[in-house]
Amino acid sequence: GENxxxxxxxxxxxxxxxxxxxxxxxxxxxxxxxxxxQELGKRxxxxxxxxxxxxxxxxxxxxxxxxKTAKHFSLHITETQPEDSAVYFCAASIGGNNDMRFGxxxxxxxxx
Amino acid sequence: DVKxxxxxxxxxxxxxxxxxxxxxxxxxxxNMFWYRQDPGLGLRLIYFxxxxxxxxxxxxxxxxxxxxxxxxxxxxxxxxxxxxxxSMYLCASSLAGAVGTIYFGEGSWLTxx
Numbered sequence: 001g002e003n004x005x006x007x008x009x010x011x012x013x014x015x016x017x018x019x020x021x022x023x024x025x026x027x028x029x030x031x032x033x034x035x036x037x038q039e040l041g042k043r044x045x046x047x048x049x050x051x052x053x054x055x056x057x058x059x060x061x062x063x064x065x066x067x068k069t070a071k072h073f074s075l076h077i078t079e080t081q082p083e084d085s086a087v088y089f090c091a092a093s094i095g096g097n098n099d100m101r102f103g104x105x106x107x108x109x110x111x112x
Numbered sequence: 113d114v115k116x117x118x119x120x121x122x123x124x125x126x127x128x129x130x131x132x133x134x135x136x137x138x139x140x141x142x143n144m145f146w147y148r149q150d151p152g153l154g155l156r157l158i159y160f161x162x163x164x165x166x167x168x169x170x171x172x173x174x175x176x177x178x179x180x181x182x183x184x185x186x187x188x189x190x191x192x193x194x195x196x197x198x199s200m201y202l203c204a205s206s207l208a209g210a211v212g213t214i215y216f217g218e219g220s221w222l223t224x225x
Contacts, residue, residue: 009152032211043116043202043216044155089154093211100214101171102147104154 004092006103014111019080021106023090024072032093033066033073034100039086047088048075080110115139116217118203124223131190133220135203141215142208144186146170146178149200149219158201161186162208193224 003026013019025033031052036044050057050064050073057064061080066073073092077084090103119134137144143162147155147170157170159178167178175197179187186205190197203217 006154034213036216043218045216046213049213091155091214099157099160100145101157102155104152 004101004103006090010107012109013080017080019077019108021075021088023103025092027094030092034091035075036089037086082110082112085110116205116215118217118220120220122221125193129193131193133188133201135186135217136184137205141205143206145204146188147202149202195224198224
């Protein structure tokens with residue numbers, strides 16, 4: 001089946017530092033790439049997404065970059081805060097449907 | 113605000129029992145999904161549905177079935193629960209048409225003993 005690989009699986013940073021999480025995908029027809037944040041005991045919630053017609057998107061401290069040629073996309077969090085601590089999932093749409101494949105997740109810990 | 117509700121947050125079932133996990137969404141979404149979440153494996157798709165009475169297998173359908181009799185409701189069924197089905201189950205929904213946001217329920221923690 002189609003794969004989404006996500007790295008690293010765990011990431012620990014000091015408050016104020018930047019954090020970068022990377023994902024690769026295998027389906028060349030993928031055209032939608034969301035990122036979800038899941039706090040402990042809660043549901044995953046969309047934090048940012050990007051479509052294949054753009055290379056970068058920013059929302060305050062969060063940015064996502066997409067390289068369609070290389071089939072990889074990344075989440076960048078700047079000026080990290082303790083409340084950024086969570087599990088982050090990348091995902092990629094499969095074919096032309098609203099079917100999504102998720103990465104294995106990255107547990108981000110921001111130390112005060 | 114989209115709401116996806118999973119009726120049971122925590123369940124403990126015995127091996128061999130039939131288990132029903134219910135999910136209801138209130139935004140008239142066409143698409144509904146069941147994922148399983150396990151540490152280090154992320155979210156894996158079990159089944160999805162694009163319409164009433166329609167279902168498609170995801171990546172790990174073995175041991176599961178689903179039912180979509182009404183647009184707002186998507187049920188996951190474990191015909192004979194086994195210990196390796198102990199997991200967190202997440203229901204989700206989205207609009208049909210252009211690919212877009214998937215909205216998740218709070219999750220159901222199932223323990224099979």
